Amino acid sequence: MFGSDRFNKAKNRGDVVFNSRFLKNLTLLERSEFLQYCHRRQYKEGEYIYYQGDPGTGMYFIEEGKVELIVKPEPEHEGTAHSYFIEAPESFGALSMGYEIRRISSVKCLTDCTLMGFFKPDFETLKKRHPVIAVKFMETLAEVAMKQLEIVTNELKKKSSTEDALSLRFETYKDLREET
Template sequence: MKKKGRIIFNSRFLQNLTILERSEFLQYCHRRKYKKNEYIYYKGDPGTGMYFIEEGKVELILEVESDQDQSPYSYTIEAPESFGALSIGYEIRRISNVKCLTDCTLLGFFKPDFETLKNRHPVIAVKFMETLAMVAMKQLEIVTNELKRQVGAKHALSLQFESLMNPNNNDELL
């Protein structure tokens, strides 16, 4: 319970929930143990849920085939951070590999858990989705600003507009 408390009180992802709501939310999480060097998921896997790191360190590894520099980019995270959150609200495939750098204990929160949370505690589910939307919008803002810097504002913004207006993309957006 002490380890869960670290997540309850320190998780940036759960900040907009009250302490009681955080405790309730974590009741829907599943504890999973992984060994050092074990992969949690791979790039291209269907996104089925998110993970909170209770104990240990993981490495998110992004391999970009079209990049001239073929070496992967990696990012190390540890408790009480989380990863994979966008898979809860969106039908997306994983964009990275995630590997345990140490023995790890993770709390998994999966799509069926979210459905149960929605039915039993809709207020918590709405707050969770608000956070998810905020994270997605912040990521969009960062990527858009970098794209503006790389290819120009007109082209970057036209890509966003076209993705909304193109009838072939609308099915994916709905």
């Protein structure tokens, strides 16, 4: 059918616009504007997007395809790698946008993929041109990071004790305060 490829691409992009949890606080117009700063990239099945330990330079929205997030244990620890599978319209790598952290996983394409990358320089441009959109986006990132911290703290409580879990949070807070 004529134009069906174009229709599918528009539909997939629409899925990202309407279903991304990182864009949920934005109006439809703001989401559309945000996506103007994204870069569409094609990856082949089996290709790696980035590797565990790489500097975090941006995030990706999956427009089409399926990826595997692979977390390998540190060399000094024994254990097996863990995999997590995600597909359109999910995203990954978001916490690298607001924080100077290294990648905690490698990401491998399980199928041919179309991704929309949003990188730190794009965010800097967004902040200058559309500060309200940038603030809303960062608020969502902070909310997700806080929810992850809460979940990890609760899991740590189950595996050790409440005192150990909270002591670790307070110690890391103290260490971070001394770094700044």
